[in-house]
Amino acid sequence: MKVRDLQHEVLPQATPDELSRQRAVVSLRKLLNARVRSGNVARFASEGAPAFAARHGRQPQSPGDIRAALFESQRYRMWSAANRSAQEMLWVSVGEPVYRDLDRMEAAARALAESPDRRGSLTLDPAYDPSPEVADIDIHLQPGGYGMDRGPDDVVAGALYETGGNVFSFGQGAGRGDSKTGVAVRLLAEHFPGFVPTRILDLGCSAGAATAAYAATFPEAEVHAVDIGAGMLRYAHARAESLGVAVHFHQMDASALSFPDDSFDLVVSHNLMHEIGAEKRRAMIRESARVVRPGGVVIHQDVAIRFEPTLVHQVERDWDTHFNDERHWHTYASADLIADMRAAGFEADGIVEHNLAAIHGSNRWYAITAQKQA
Amino acid sequence: MTTAAEAILALVDSARGNRPQSLDDREVEEVLNIALALLVELSVSNDRIDRLERIVAAQGGTTVEALRDLRYDGVAADERQQAMEALLARVLRVLIDPRVPTDGRPPRD
Numbered sequence: 001m002k003v004r005d006l007q008h009e010v011l012p013q014a015t016p017d018e019l020s021r022q023r024a025v026v027s028l029r030k031l032l033n034a035r036v037r038s039g040n041v042a043r044f045a046s047e048g049a050p051a052f053a054a055r056h057g058r059q060p061q062s063p064g065d066i067r068a069a070l071f072e073s074q075r076y077r078m079w080s081a082a083n084r085s086a087q088e089m090l091w092v093s094v095g096e097p098v099y100r101d102l103d104r105m106e107a108a109a110r111a112l113a114e115s116p117d118r119r120g121s122l123t124l125d126p127a128y129d130p131s132p133e134v135a136d137i138d139i140h141l142q143p144g145g146y147g148m149d150r151g152p153d154d155v156v157a158g159a160l161y162e163t164g165g166n167v168f169s170f171g172q173g174a175g176r177g178d179s180k181t182g183v184a185v186r187l188l189a190e191h192f193p194g195f196v197p198t199r200i201l202d203l204g205c206s207a208g209a210a211t212a213a214y215a216a217t218f219p220e221a222e223v224h225a226v227d228i229g230a231g232m233l234r235y236a237h238a239r240a241e242s243l244g245v246a247v248h249f250h251q252m253d254a255s256a257l258s259f260p261d262d263s264f265d266l267v268v269s270h271n272l273m274h275e276i277g278a279e280k281r282r283a284m285i286r287e288s289a290r291v292v293r294p295g296g297v298v299i300h301q302d303v304a305i306r307f308e309p310t311l312v313h314q315v316e317r318d319w320d321t322h323f324n325d326e327r328h329w330h331t332y333a334s335a336d337l338i339a340d341m342r343a344a345g346f347e348a349d350g351i352v353e354h355n356l357a358a359i360h361g362s363n364r365w366y367a368i369t370a371q372k373q374a
Numbered sequence: 375m376t377t378a379a380e381a382i383l384a385l386v387d388s389a390r391g392n393r394p395q396s397l398d399d400r401e402v403e404e405v406l407n408i409a410l411a412l413l414v415e416l417s418v419s420n421d422r423i424d425r426l427e428r429i430v431a432a433q434g435g436t437t438v439e440a441l442r443d444l445r446y447d448g449v450a451a452d453e454r455q456q457a458m459e460a461l462l463a464r465v466l467r468v469l470i471d472p473r474v475p476t477d478g479r480p481p482r483d
Contacts, residue, residue, distance in 0.1 A: 016425065017418050024417035028410070071396075078406075080396035085407045088393075089414060095385030100376050136390075143389040323394055 006209075008242035009108045010235055012097040012159055021093045022163075026170045029086050033172065036079045040070065040316045047073040066315040084323050087141050087168075094163040095143060098156060106153040109238035119246035120215075120223075122237040128251055130228040133277055140168070140324050146206065146275075147229040158235020162207040169363075177360030180270045181213035184299050187354060187367060188266075192297055197221050197266035201291060203254040203284060204228075204272030208236025208247060214268075215245035224264075226252040255283035262293040273302045274332035281332070282340050289344035295374040298346070304355060304364040305333045337368050346370035 014022070044066065051072035052060045060069040070076045098105070113122060135147025142164060148157040169178070188195055198221050202211040205225035215223040225247055227233055233249045240247040252258060254272060267288040273281050288298045308314045317333065320326040341351045347370075354367040376384075397403040431438045446454055463470070 017422065020418040020421035021414055023421075024414040027417075028414065077396050077398070081403050081406055082410060084394070084396065085410045088407070089411060091389075092382060092385060093414070096378060096381045099381035099384040100378060102376065138390050141389070141391075143385055145390065148388070323396070325391055 006243065008239050009112065010105050010155060010159065010238045010242060012094075012101040012105060012163060014097040014101075018093070018097045021096075022167050025086060025090050025093045026167055029083075029090070029168070029172070030170075032079060032083050032086060036075070037083065040073075040076055040079065041310075041312050043073040043076050044070055044312050044316070048076065063311065063315050063318075066312055067318075070316065080319065080323060083319070087324055090167050091141060091143055091160065091164055094167055095160060098159045098163065102156065102159075105155055105159060108242075109155045109234055110153055112238040112241040113234065115241065118241050119244070120237060120240055121248045122233060123248070123250045124230050124233065125251045128228075128253070131253055131255075131280070133280060134228055134275055137327055138325050139275055140164075140320070140326055145229075146227070146232055149230040153234070154231040155235040155238065157229050157231035158207040158233070158239070161232060162209060162235070162239070165207070165209075172363065178358045178363060179210075179213055179360075180301055180365060181210045181217065182359040183356050183365050184210075184268055184270075184301055184367065185217055186359070187299065187356065187369065188297065191352070191369065192371065195265075195297060197264075197297075199264045200224070200266045200268070201226070201259070201264040201288075203267065203269040203288065204275070205236060205249070205270075206232055208233075208240055208249065210268070210270045211236065211247050211249075212240045212243050212245050215240065215247050216243070219245075221265075222246075222248070224248045224250065224259075226250045226254055226257065228253060255280045255287060257287045257291055259291045261290055262296075263291050265293060265296045266299070267292045267296070268299045268301065270301050271303060273300060273335070273337070274305075274326065274328055277328055278331055278335060281328075281335065282343065285337075285340045286344040289341075289346060289370075289372065292372050294372050297369065297371050298341075299367055299369050300337070301356075301365055301367040302332065304366045305329070306366055307355060308333070341368060341370050345372075347373055 048069035048071075049060055052065065052069035055072070060066050071080075112118065130147030135145055138145045142157075142160055144157060144160070146157060146161070148154070150156060197218060200214050200218065200221050200223045202214065202223070202225040205211045205227045208225060211223060211225040215221070223246065225236065227236070227249070228251065230251055233251055237247070237249045240249075254269065255276075269284070269288070272284070276284065285300065288300070292298050305317055308317055314333070318330045321329045338348075338351050338353065342348055351368065351370045354369065356365045356367055358365060395403055397406070427438050427441055431441045434441070
């Protein structure tokens with residue numbers, strides 16, 4: 001199943017002008033990334049470091065020095081301001097059709113959720129207060145954040161996440177045919193040949209795009225997914241129903257699961273680790289190890305920002321921490337995930353880190369995998 | 375019925391957190407934001423003009439290429455030249471304004 005750019009009933013019906021606006025923001029982001037950001041590390045050497053040395057009487061060495069040196073470059077400052085502006089405009093470009101079309105979307109979501117033909121389910125937990133570590137931040141400037149819940153029919157967080165994610169990813173160079181699920185399924189085929197999961201759990205599923213793709217890829221499997229926000233989950237559930245796949249969505253913290261031990265064949269997370277702090281990440285990985293059955297497989301996949309060759313590249317990458325409200329971008333990028341997996345109980349020689357080519361487009365993905373001892 | 379302006383304001387009003395500044399001057403950074411937003415709007419208008427051109431070409435029994443290749447001369451060319459000069463005068467007015475720039479802010483000390 002395609003993951004991005006899919007048509008379904010809960011997607012906002014954007015006008016031609018709104019689609020033009022989104023395409024313009026995608027192109028602006030592509031230009032800024034390909035033609036301006038790509039020169040930032042060189043700018044550090046040619047402008048930033050000499051200016052820093054002239055001002056401070058020493059070469060920039062620490063991450064803080066390097067960050068200050070980058071801001072000595074006029075072009076870096078302009079890129080930073082323009083990139084922040086493009087990110088804000090991204091949300092305006094997708095948010096306008098969401099809020100304009102919201103009455104129809106909410107009605108469609110309710111009808112799908114209550115349909116006698118529904119195949120999956122949605123279990124919200126009114127007693128659960130979405131983890132403030134995630135919910136209190138407008139991660140990558142998504143207005144209202146992942147945990148936003150504006151009322152019993154609200155689907156805004158999910159709609160913003162899906163439509164904003166598409167515009168963002170295409171601006172980063174992701175192909176329209178790319179799929180994190182596709183990458184994980186290919187990884188399963190290569191490293192665990194013959195492994196066919198019958199119970200799958202997706203942790204931190206957001207709008208449920210990857211989850212729905214698992215349900216389509218493994219139609220015999222029972223697929224469950226958890227996330228923190230009711231607005232996100234209502235959207236994810238209605239989206240899956242509209243696409244005709246069975247997924248059981250639960251409002252639950254990925255670091256404190258209510259599923260019994262050994263209850264899934266495959267436990268995955270997609271782009272979750274970089275959104276949570278170290279303590280919650282370790283607890284999430286422990287929970288994934290607990291609920292996967294002996295012989296089952298765990299795949300934690302995320303963005304490929306962990307292999308930057310120099311400290312200057314790392315500091316340049318961490319722009320997102322400071323300007324894009326990706327608070328845990330650096331936490332994730334510098335984490336010892338093998339140690340986390342070992343601490344969760346996986347055997348050291350079965351833990352593998354992967355630097356993976358995308359299914360479509362030039363992006364790469366990171367994943368860490370392990371199989372629970374039988 | 376939610377209007378476009380209401381939808382935009384609902385989105386803008388729901389944003390939380392700070393807006394960290396990159397440039398030396400916050401006013402300049404805000405003007406940069408406005409300029410980039412206008413760049414996006416220009417692209418939207420260009421797309422709309424393109425759609426109209428295609429419809430007009432189809433209804434007029436001509437091609438989009440022929441429609442766009444329309445060359446002006448005589449009166450039409452003069453009218454376009456005058457319209458273009460008026461546009462420049464409006465947009466670049468501040469550069470030709472005879473008044474001397476002064477600091478209108480009260481003293482800070």
